[in-house]
Amino acid sequence: MKVGIPKEIKTNEYRVALVPSGAGTLVAAGHVVLIETGAGLGSGFTDAQYEAMGAYIVPSAEEVWNLADLIVKVKEPVKSEWPLIRPGQVVFTYFHFASNVALTRAHISSGAVCIAYETVSLPNHELPLLTPMSEVAGRIAVQEGAKYLGKLYGGRGVLLGGVPGVPPGKVVVLGGGTVGVHAAKMAAGLGAQVIILDISLERLRYLSDVMPANVQMVFSNRHNILEQIATADLIVGAVLIPGALAPKLVNKEDLKVMRTGTVLVDVAIDQGGCFATSHATTHEQPTYIVDGVVHYAVANMPGGLPMTSTLALTNATLPYVLQLANLGYQKALKSSPALMQGLNIIHGIVTHQKVAEAFGFAYHPAEACLD
Numbered sequence: 001m002k003v004g005i006p007k008e009i010k011t012n013e014y015r016v017a018l019v020p021s022g023a024g025t026l027v028a029a030g031h032v033v034l035i036e037t038g039a040g041l042g043s044g045f046t047d048a049q050y051e052a053m054g055a056y057i058v059p060s061a062e063e064v065w066n067l068a069d070l071i072v073k074v075k076e077p078v079k080s081e082w083p084l085i086r087p088g089q090v091v092f093t094y095f096h097f098a099s100n101v102a103l104t105r106a107h108i109s110s111g112a113v114c115i116a117y118e119t120v121s122l123p124n125h126e127l128p129l130l131t132p133m134s135e136v137a138g139r140i141a142v143q144e145g146a147k148y149l150g151k152l153y154g155g156r157g158v159l160l161g162g163v164p165g166v167p168p169g170k171v172v173v174l175g176g177g178t179v180g181v182h183a184a185k186m187a188a189g190l191g192a193q194v195i196i197l198d199i200s201l202e203r204l205r206y207l208s209d210v211m212p213a214n215v216q217m218v219f220s221n222r223h224n225i226l227e228q229i230a231t232a233d234l235i236v237g238a239v240l241i242p243g244a245l246a247p248k249l250v251n252k253e254d255l256k257v258m259r260t261g262t263v264l265v266d267v268a269i270d271q272g273g274c275f276a277t278s279h280a281t282t283h284e285q286p287t288y289i290v291d292g293v294v295h296y297a298v299a300n301m302p303g304g305l306p307m308t309s310t311l312a313l314t315n316a317t318l319p320y321v322l323q324l325a326n327l328g329y330q331k332a333l334k335s336s337p338a339l340m341q342g343l344n345i346i347h348g349i350v351t352h353q354k355v356a357e358a359f360g361f362a363y364h365p366a367e368a369c370l371d
């Protein structure tokens with residue numbers, strides 16, 4: 001099979017979907033690997049390193065899209081890429097369809113087979129291709145949040161760890177999944193007082209067993225959220241309902257109960273965000289202020305730290321890329337229930353219930369759409 005890797009062109013996106021060793025694995029399995037020239041540079045990989053593994057360097061994105069049966073990317077195709085998608089082509093990447101109707105419509109019209117990293121799920125509901133980037137994003141959330149607490153950026157001017165004689169800052173984490181845990185660990189490591197809110201009691205019980213003493217678990221409901229955000233310095237939005245738009249847990253009115261200079265980091269922005277006042281920002285212009293509250297809502301946070309993120313992502317994606325290339329998408333989907341969960345759109349039909357519900361499109365179960 002011809003596997004194509006276009007260069008990522010979303011603003012400040014430096015990750016690449018395949019590293020040279022991964023290209024080597026695909027070539028050894030008998031596949032043709034087409035890398036757009038310069039695709040790996042942002043993550044530290046030269047064209048020559050891919051060529052040494054047997055991959056072909058292709059001069060333009062148009063040629064990669066035109067030649068490949070399977071396109072592997074990191075972020076959803078941006079508008080200028082939509083006309084390049086061919087009917088029947090398999091596109092394997094993060095899509096986050098539920099947060100973007102135009103993107104969803106474009107992929108319905110394309111006739112492509114769209115398999116979304118973020119909804120590939122294991123029988124225990126783990127999301128193996130979201131997890132590595134959630135680990136990275138959770139950690140970045142605290143690193144960035146600590147920075148934007150600086151007075152220069154409109155923050156409260158609080159040092160999260162405090163110093164002897166001065167109390168630490170308070171970090172409130174909404175959602176105790178992968179992003180939440182990694183944010184909490186980083187914040188706890190800095191010495192902050194950390195609160196995690198989640199709706200799963202089972203999850204809260206587990207976290208209270210494994211988290212350090214400066215992390216407390218609180219059940220997530222409207223009353224508790226309002227109580228906690230009123231005294232927070234940094235609030236991390238880390239909730240997820242897989243495939244669906246994120247629930248809005250903090251509305252515009254609630255900003256009034258917060259202290260001026262509180263920082264919100266809405267990691268869930270790729271699913272629409274869990275603060276009503278969030279809108280997606282970029283690494284170039286990551287923050288804006290509403291009612292004195294600093295908002296950070298970069299939709300591709302790991303893209304800014306590509307050396308770590310590309311390796312973490314491709315460690316997890318390569319086995320699925322190999323399955324798709326070795327078996328073809330029909331057999332690969334049928335033989336892997338995890339991958340089947342990733343099928344969002346095929347030949348113009350929406351096969352993910354939450355994506356269909358988000359925009360009122362007709363839903364067809366994925367299994368029924370394969371030959």
Ligand SMILES: NC(=O)c1ccc[n+]([C@@H]2O[C@H](COP(=O)([O-])OP(=O)(O)OC[C@H]3O[C@@H](n4cnc5c(N)ncnc54)[C@H](O)[C@@H]3O)[C@@H](O)[C@H]2O)c1
Binds near residue numbers: 246300301
């Ligand atoms: N911005 C970025 O660059 C970036 C990077 C990685 C992940 N993400 C996003 O971060 C979000 C979280 O991802 P994750 O991997 O941690 O998901 P996860 O499924 O591991 O965790 C989500 C948690 O949210 C909890 N939750 C759901 N509703 C809640 C509510 N009302 N109150 C409190 N908790 C609630 C769930 O019980 C679960 O524990 C997703 O939207 C994901 O796409 C964004």
